[in-house]
Amino acid sequence: MALRHAVLAALLDGEYSGYQLAKAFDVGVANFWHALPQQLYAELTRLEKEGLVAGRQVIQENRPNKRLFHVTDAGRAELEEFAAAVAKPSFIRDDLLVKVQVADRIGTASVIEQLEERASAAEAKIELLGKLLRQLRGDADEEEFLRRGERIGPYLTCLRGIAFEQGHRDWCLRIATVLRERRTTHAER
Amino acid sequence: MALRHAVLAALLDGEYSGYQLAKAFDVGVANFWHALPQQLYAELTRLEKEGLVAGRQVIQENRPNKRLFHVTDAGRAELEEFAAAVAKPSFIRDDLLVKVQVADRIGTASVIEQLEERASAAEAKIELLGKLLRQLRGDADEEEFLRRGERIGPYLTCLRGIAFEQGHRDWCLRIATVLRERRTTHAER
DNA sequence: CGGTGCATGTAACCTGTTACATGATTGT
DNA sequence: ACAATCATGTAACAGGTTACATGCACCG
Structure with a gap:
């Protein structure tokens, strides 16, 4: 699996909603990964189901409610395991x-x-x-x-x-x- | 579609078998694309079915027979169309x-x-x-x-x-x- | 007798992309 | 009025990876 670690890495610095993450993936995180919003929502759902991230509902007025996610201890452990494993070589594809x-x-x-x-x-x-x-x-x-x-x-x-x-x-x-x-x-x- | 044009581009310079192409994809062509042998065999079959490449059987002694492929006129036309179309931006994913x-x-x-x-x-x-x-x-x-x-x-x-x-x-x-x-x-x- | 090179594939699975869907608020 | 921003998804499809399968020849 691949995107999951990029998401965990991006989420390490604080709480983000799917929407905010999608933006982060267009600037800072874009240096090492790229993903469409739909992918991020799907990945966040999966990560939450596996207990690697946790979300909390934030009720807002004047704009849609949102869910802010943060990395759990299990998520941090998963990241460490990932960092220790050998990385497959990267290549251009253009x-x-x-x-x-x-x-x-x-x-x-x-x-x-x-x-x-x-x-x-x-x-x-x-x-x-x-x-x-x-x-x-x-x-x-x-x-x-x-x-x-x-x-x-x-x-x-x-x-x-x-x-x-x-x-x-x-x-x-x-x-x-x-x-x-x-x-x-x-x-x- | 994506790999198909990389294959056509690699095949422009001469005749190659799937096996030889796989090797080319590990050196020269690796600068812009990467593909596993299975993918190449599958892609060559598809390209041949669509008439973009043509293959000829070469009977060998002491080693397995092989099929050498070359780009057809239709294939060249496909490449030109591709080159004229807008390319989607590339990104690192590492x-x-x-x-x-x-x-x-x-x-x-x-x-x-x-x-x-x-x-x-x-x-x-x-x-x-x-x-x-x-x-x-x-x-x-x-x-x-x-x-x-x-x-x-x-x-x-x-x-x-x-x-x-x-x-x-x-x-x-x-x-x-x-x-x-x-x-x-x-x-x- | 075992590994490497030549030569070709199938099948199952995982990942990523495209298209579609909804709905309120704020700025021009 | 219209576009952009916030906010979240589903469904179908295209593309890529992993695992498995076969078989001969040559070299040590």
Whole structure:
């Protein structure tokens, strides 16, 4: 199982409703996992049934009631077991790379456009994550924060997220340039 | 559908059997996709039924017969359609990042080990891909090859693969160091 | 005699995605 | 009026993983 641990990890820092979790999965947690709201609601239900998280109903006025979940001791134990087990290697799985692989055999125009869109998206994400980093470390500088900070986990994963997006952006721009230049110097098929 | 285009892309350069494809998916193609042999056999059967690839039986002595597949015109058309359509954004999905996110809340020893193992694995992959790059571009230097090379698609995806692995390796080593240093300066829980 | 490589699959299961469904409140 | 935000799900389907199955040739 997979999503369950990402949920437990995201839930470690406090109480969240399914709705709030879905948002967290679009920013901070997005560095290591991605999930749709429906999946999260389903997973939370399952986790609660197994006693790894517990929820409490919060009655609200002027907006729908919600259930806030937190990790139980059993959930924490499950996480520790997971962390100790060997992780399967990760890999990229990206449609855009498939397209680049064949870009010189088929039309390149659309691929170039998509590369540039991706680069902008990556850029936006880099800025977003940069802000998150600054927010997480507060006043301290990075070295200092990493040595003595209380909660560095999210910071560390965020660093990977930024590096990934930077690599992605640089590659997209480079490849777009290469393909563009070939269009002008080669006969287009 | 997803795997089908990765298979078509991998098959663009020549004839491969399911078995050979499975190996290709462990090296070059691994930069953008990953699949188990069973999946490939199943996908090839489906693709053949739809006329996107065609196979021919090769009778062998001293080893099992095999079927070599190649992309048909319909398959090429399918690929072009795919390349023109918008790609959904990609994301990381990595157990190890989940573990790092919670590393400061649970035991770190096992996580540090896993980070260092990953770093070695990444290092090995970097070397492998580096050789692949040199092989692909032959005598030319990179700039020259990218301007005038015949088949640059695999080279371009390989570049992304290397950058990804380097980023992964650097991050793993950095995080392992950070966590190690905290172990000596903080009281371990 | 046992392991590795070649070569191909089936079946059951787990996970993730898409489409659909509901309903109040707040902001433009 | 219309869109966005809060809040929660169900159902059908597509895709991926794990386990199991077969069989010959070659090397040590």
